[in-house]
Amino acid sequence: MEYYVGLKNSLERGIIAPVYLFHGEEEYLKEKAISMFKDYLLPGAADFNLDIIDGEGTGTEISTVISLAENLPFLAEKRLVIVKKAPWFKGKGKSKVTGAKVEKQDKSDGNEELFFKYLNDPSPSTCLIFVTGDPVDRRKKLFKAIESSGRVIDFKSLKAAEMVNWVIERFKHAGKKISPPAARLLVDANGRLGLMNLYNEVEKLMTFAWDKKEVSPQDVEMVVVLNLEQNIFTVVDEAVVGNLSRALAGIRELLTLKEPPVKILTMLGRQFRLAIQAEALVKEGCPERELAGRLGVHDFVARKALGQARKSGPARLRYALEQLSSMDAAIKKGRQDFLPAIENTLINLNRIGDGNIKSIP
Known part of the structure; x- marks a missing residue:
């Protein structure tokens, strides 16, 4: 900015x-x-x-x-x-x-x-x-x-941290307050679409929470539309750090929103693949500021993928991607049901470290 x-x-x-x-x-x-x-x-x-x-x-x-x-x-x-x-x-x-x-x-x-x-x-x-x-x-x-x-x-797109500060200042200017975690959730959900969209969501939140001393993450979740991509980010975030229950809750929420299982698998696979590619490019010497251009995605998506790669490790990411690919084929052939299959994959991913992937059947 x-x-x-x-x-x-x-x-x-x-x-x-x-x-x-x-x-x-x-x-x-x-x-x-x-x-x-x-x-x-x-x-x-x-x-x-x-x-x-x-x-x-x-x-x-x-x-x-x-x-x-x-x-x-x-x-x-x-x-x-x-x-x-x-x-x-x-x-x-x-x-x-x-x-x-x-x-x-x-x-x-x-x-x-x-x-x-x-x-x-x-x-x-x-x-x-x-x-x-x-x-x-x-x-x-x-x-x-x-x-x-x-x-x-x-007029470049703002970085996530700049957007969070902007949201906090917008609330402050209006005589209101939003907690940093709530501001971050709002930016994660809508920041990729630019400040114009974020401005509209801020106005919506202010109207909803006009009588509250401070807007919380729960308020954001009640008012702001979390898109499919943001839900996928959340599932992968929770999966790579071992928060199994939250990752599964995210999957169930997507199903409740009537997202087709095949589409969920495709988006999950895309995110794990981006994480693998992001880490590989950085190891090859690609500056982080050029990562989005090399991957052909928005800066926010590139940074999210790199963060997930660093929390997980390349072997776990490859395991997850392979399992999702096998699951996709099995589901399409009618040999597996989506929810138990994805639950099993996330449980296995949670049980293993980066060095003992091969021990999982």
Whole structure:
């Protein structure tokens, strides 16, 4: 969250670049940043000096953006021009909004030179902000030109610890209190979807517990929707540290929620496989900060997998994965029932250490 705090501090000191590019997947902080600029630059004349443009809208061209940016402010020192869904910086990847594949594109409409000309000498009375949720191509000349003449800010997803602190501060700001374990449970359940989703869950919790001195983990469990993946995390967490009863309770809860056994096995297998891969990559010298990219998962999932690997050990993880694979085949052929089979596997996993896997029949 340092990038956001740094941006806020710059605004408060009056250090404002003429051009910004906001990119990255943390949409909530992007919106908060835009609100900060509005409040700071346009305290009393927003209607006259604010233009918000849809970059993917019909007729939106670079020439239109430049023309608005070159207008002089009316009865104020600054104008603010915001271009949302700016399409000129896209690279290959997946859209953070839709998840669809995004091909590299260049909606320059033949006026790229006009863009460069403006960036070389931007209007000192306008703050121009480009916003995108899609992957950006840092090699593009336009990207580098904004880096040179203004500021590029990557709104990265927050780390789990940062989200926990954010939740605690949100409650504190509202005159309420949430226990750290409750905040952690809330983040584990919903943090992967970003602060926008977490904000909504915080508001829901505040409404539910409006008369309580402190929100507890039990309150979170009653109000917050724990998704399938989070339940799987919990089952594996409990299994690898030997909390058999809690792991089995998690399995039964998934069945109560009508999750198909085959789907539960698939998700459990995926998590054990990620744990094995995470530990192997770190042993090979992969920095932990690059783990998510190498595994192709969210940072939260990568850190969870590595933590589970360190608590369990590679042999126990491989045993669990092999047993789940055999169980899946037996269940599909009608030779085993899901619940007793998974219970037996978790009991065996709980009985063994990393060195005596082969003693289990």
